[in-house]
Amino acid sequence: MANTQKRSSRTSILSLPTEVLSEVLARVASSSSADLFRANLCCKLFNEVSEAKNIYQRVSLDRFEIVPWPKNHKVSRFLKKCRQSKNPEALYRKGVVDFFSDKHEDSALENLEEAANSGHADAAYALGIIYIFVGGDELKCKGMRLLMKSRLLQGRVNLCCQNLRALLRMIWVKNPVFLNPTPICCAMTHERKTSSWPMHPDEVEESTCEGCACDEEIRAICAALPYR
Ligand SMILES: [Zn+2]
Structure with missing residues (x-):
């Protein structure tokens, strides 16, 4: 009896319902893709369960180059599956790379919007910059709103800018x-x-102008663009 209990406790993880096991693996994946790949090698069941959409959606891409070079088909397939599963970081990367390098503009914007809507701060920031550049009153206002929202998340905006x-x-x-x-x-x-250089003390208030704040962000991004 004691032996039976011992045996069953050793194999308990394999007897978990598939959805629970996929949640466990999704949590592993969200902190490290390398740990997920190691877990896949443990047994057939882990390998099968790790194909679940929620795992691709949450897997961390920290260990993947933003622009993988040289191209690796295995990596490309993996990242494509991440995008199909709506992994926000994968959508953000693809959206920025495609839009700025003038490829598949429409799907690039869709990818960025999808990522931004799921709460990806970098994607919302990149969209804000893009909308302002694309222009037109409506898009510009939308872009400014996104940049100001990023700015409200203390400290986050600088990180978004640095990442972009x-x-x-x-x-x-x-x-x-x-x-x-x-x-x-x-x-x-x-x-x-x-x-109005030199600045008058009364003009300190100027730094609260939303337009000027967005212009600062635009200038920072332009400095990273070629031919400027
Ligand atoms: Zn201003």
């Missing part, structure tokens, strides 16, 4: 929208800092 700049330095930015004159969000509704 790092990504842009790895790719060839060919979309003509980024080669056009730099858009300006603060449409001169008040005197801008640059027009």
